[in-house]
Amino acid sequence: MSIYLQDIPLNEALARFEQALESAGLNGILGEETLELSENLVGRVTTQPVWARISSPHYHAAAMDGFALRAEDVAGAMPTSPVILTVGQQAVYVDTGDPLPLWANAVVPIENVEALDENGQIMTDARCPRSIRLRAGLPPWSHVRPMGEDIVATQLVLPSGHILRPVDLGAVAAAGHDRISVSRKPRVAILPTGTELIEIGQPVETGRIIEFNSLVLAAQIRLWGGEAFRYPITPDENALIRQRVQEAAEQSDLILLNAGSSAGSEDFSAVVVQELGDLLVHGVAVRPGHPVILGMIRRKNGSQCPIIGVPGYPVSAALTGEIFVEPLLARWLGRPPYQPIEIEAKMTRKLTSPPGDDDYVRVVAGRVGDQLLAAPLSRGAGVITSLVRADGIVVLPRGVQGVEAGSRVRVRLYRPPEELNQTIFAIGSHDISLDLLAQYLAAYGRRLVSANVGSQGGLVALRRGETHLAGCHLLDTQSGVYNLAAVQQYLPGQKVRILGWVNRVQGLLVAKRNPKNIEGLQDLIREDVMFVNRQRGAGTRILLDYQLGLLGISPLQIRGYDQEEYTHLAVAAAVASGRADCGLGIAAAAVALDLDFIPLFEEEYDLIIPAIYAEDDLLRPLFDLAADGSFRAAVGQLPGYDISRMGRWIQ
């Protein structure tokens, strides 16, 4: 059977699914269960309105420790003409919460009476007197919680469709219930498929992929109120997958069949769905994630089990959960679907987007001065860290070919908007010490968000007012001085300061034991040496070009000069993987990936900070850390690092 993948627009896909769910009677709450009140009910959704069975309080209760009495009996009491009541007849001692005698209509607090003994003398213990003396009257129903003060029997306590919170449980109990009807949790089967997959914790060999999509999907389902059942990995065999799907359909309300949803040689999902039921949609014009399958599986008893073919790339899988699974669970649970908070922000970079797709762009977001900024993260469907780092999603809808830098975009936030005010943007050259800084700043309630665009890119961001600071290591090839000249050139007239940060050694990263015997930049022109470069504008790139110029080497002589990476670690990874034989970078990156390092130059890496932020409370923890022994020690221990200039204002 041959299967063709043809993307249809998201709203059309959702409409088809919707219609099939409706025909199958799966368009509302799946069912309800009546459960005893317990703390486990928090987050569950009521399926019936809760009406009060009893009032609360269900009798007139004393609101203070004191004596119950009739207000009329003490109406005339005054300091100079007190009233005395006989205890037992006209007044009765009550503790807070005690019922009032039927004849009483007020409580006088114990501290407001004089307790008298049988001789009319004042007693020290006020609880068992013969009589009490009052020197002031009080209105009827004083210090009484009248019946029904909180809840009147038959009144609506909670509507149906209400998500239970702790206080709701208390109100339901107060209203005389010991159980409550809530929607049952949808059972979701998660079927990972793929011959190349291995379970988490198994030894990792080349060509094997750790199966963690089922973990992410199960965690999403749990978070959204469903019950997740993770099945073992099924190899890519049509018969095995078909059997698993059939089995899962009998036991579940929904099947998530992970991967194999595309149209490749080992993609059986669509075939299986077609064989066991109805293939409604194969391909949705959503990026990342387009090979989504929507279908219905027939159970033995003739009923239908919806199935979603989830794409294999982790970002696609997680977004498929958000787009397709969450709203379905919400409907089955009887609660509104999750609505992210949206803010408007300025996009820091130009983005292009396939015009046929709804494009889900992960962004980091934060406030710099009076601007809310969104900076796009990696767009690869395989880059799950882009979701981990994301503050939100910008959807570039179908028909849009992209946005210009500086455009206003809507950001669907993953975190409370307040946190954006605690975000420090660091756009510029990356240094490993910034990862440590992020870790330490978290303890101060600050989020350091860094985008690696190179030293020059950072200065451009400063010029545009789009970052709180920029890491910079730009050598002035005339004076041999770092950063000062570049700041003057890029930011003329702007008030910025330069905070000394680290000196670090730059050199060549080579494979362990240096198999190609590379000794310096002059080896880069060798035929058998493949180089990996940093991107244009990176300080390391400028340093390289400067040193190559001194040696009279032309970039054209170097194989791999055009291979650009954006971080030291990425350069190191290229060497570690054998994709290149060497690259210029810092010692720490070599140590991190177990490479050898040939030290060549020392350079100065500083933080360029607009003068207004140098005074700002937002960045104070950063300055504190620059003087903090523990943080300095952590950075100083990085190989090839010297922290003696850290925290010194250079300009």
Place this chain on the structure above:
Amino acid sequence: MSIYLQDIPLNEALARFEQALESAGLNGILGEETLELSENLVGRVTTQPVWARISSPHYHAAAMDGFALRAEDVAGAMPTSPVILTVGQQAVYVDTGDPLPLWANAVVPIENVEALDENGQIMTDARCPRSIRLRAGLPPWSHVRPMGEDIVATQLVLPSGHILRPVDLGAVAAAGHDRISVSRKPRVAILPTGTELIEIGQPVETGRIIEFNSLVLAAQIRLWGGEAFRYPITPDENALIRQRVQEAAEQSDLILLNAGSSAGSEDFSAVVVQELGDLLVHGVAVRPGHPVILGMIRRKNGSQCPIIGVPGYPVSAALTGEIFVEPLLARWLGRPPYQPIEIEAKMTRKLTSPPGDDDYVRVVAGRVGDQLLAAPLSRGAGVITSLVRADGIVVLPRGVQGVEAGSRVRVRLYRPPEELNQTIFAIGSHDISLDLLAQYLAAYGRRLVSANVGSQGGLVALRRGETHLAGCHLLDTQSGVYNLAAVQQYLPGQKVRILGWVNRVQGLLVAKRNPKNIEGLQDLIREDVMFVNRQRGAGTRILLDYQLGLLGISPLQIRGYDQEEYTHLAVAAAVASGRADCGLGIAAAAVALDLDFIPLFEEEYDLIIPAIYAEDDLLRPLFDLAADGSFRAAVGQLPGYDISRMGRWIQ
């Protein structure tokens, strides 16, 4: 031993507790546990930074189904001068995710090649050809996910103190971990005490109180990341309570001792804490909630167990959880304390506040026109429904004696601010049909928030622009027509419309079988009849005064004329409890509380709506419901209701 309760300011109480926790070494994370990755970890907090053990991908992986090759080999390929590669030597078939052969550096997607058989003829199945023909070149590393694209080994994946979300678990697994260190859950013992308490589900007798504070506290603790242990009810006996506290201290990180924290005759909490450890604080100047106890219990091994004496009133108990327990759990878990979103709103009513206390006022909040409004709810510490209905809290700090109507206040929100835009304010006369309306509107994503201030109060709110609608049943005693005259009088020149709603019968609510043989208003002057009234401005009150005037009866002749209630149900509750013999109200309220009803008059209850809101999308569901058969039927079934005018615009 005699115990004195003396309130100290909240910040002083917290500082004392803080200091004691610090001395006891309980000021940070309680401990960590290393757990296998699973969906149950969502919401747990990391105690260590997570560094990548492996890269992801951990090898160069094909990103498409196709042929791996060297980009150099096809550099010159053009439509008119294709390049042919021998499969097996220069090109190898790969599925998505397969590792690239070491010599390859690009993948050409299968749809971009011509597969050739041994005769150089094009084949239909492209997978096992002898050679492939390309009519275009491609850059190196095309359609390849290079090693480390997502995660580079040794890179920081998650900081410590991070609250785990589904995607985080995926990233941790991708980075080669199968377990993760998280803070252990604090164990919290909840000890309800009180001889008058009964467990939920037990028969309710006068003087007995359903114990649900432990349920609310346990649910809070679960929500905030702790483990709650609810102990059985302990009667008010010093020795028993002491024994329980000692036992709980050995098994828990924190004890919540509920009630008995005041200074009454049966309040043993402070004594017990003093006997078993240190009583740090007895009384905090917080309203509601002031009899809070903070202390430390000594365990057998000499270590300390913090104890919080939680006041017995349910609102006090829940707020004590929010103020004292949540920040402590946050610290023990290593996460930031919960920060409510704050908005600024206009207070609709004047409030007085004891100047010595931090006063926690529950409010409903919503947007009316361009104003954000906060309307205070019942301030009783026993009224848990005030927390159920609350949209947020306004704190009137120490030193403030209250706020004027119209003041700007900060509201700490309990719900996302977006929901305030879906709020319909109904301030005015209450009718039971509004409870049904609220229930039905919830399905449309609208929240109906009603404040019962009577018909005149509603017209005043309309005049101030502080409500979307006002329920009104004001009889013009000249014309005998309802509402039109009042609207003209109160809202001259304002564009408002009147939506016909219900006709309802008003009459006297009397106890079952009418033991006092009350037949009409003329019986209200009897010596043996106690009346309960509605508040000034209520339509029912005006109707009463009008009818009394016709009969020539003076209010002074009526016992209980000064007893005012704000709703029909509250009047019914007063009669049901025996506090009054009769009150004027609607039949539905009598039926609700199983009272007898003496019908006297029919009246018209309408909704007064500013013209701008009559056109507004916010209220559309309300107008739809007025025409909806199911809703009309539900209202029509209320006793004494006639819905024939519902939905008709009267003006």
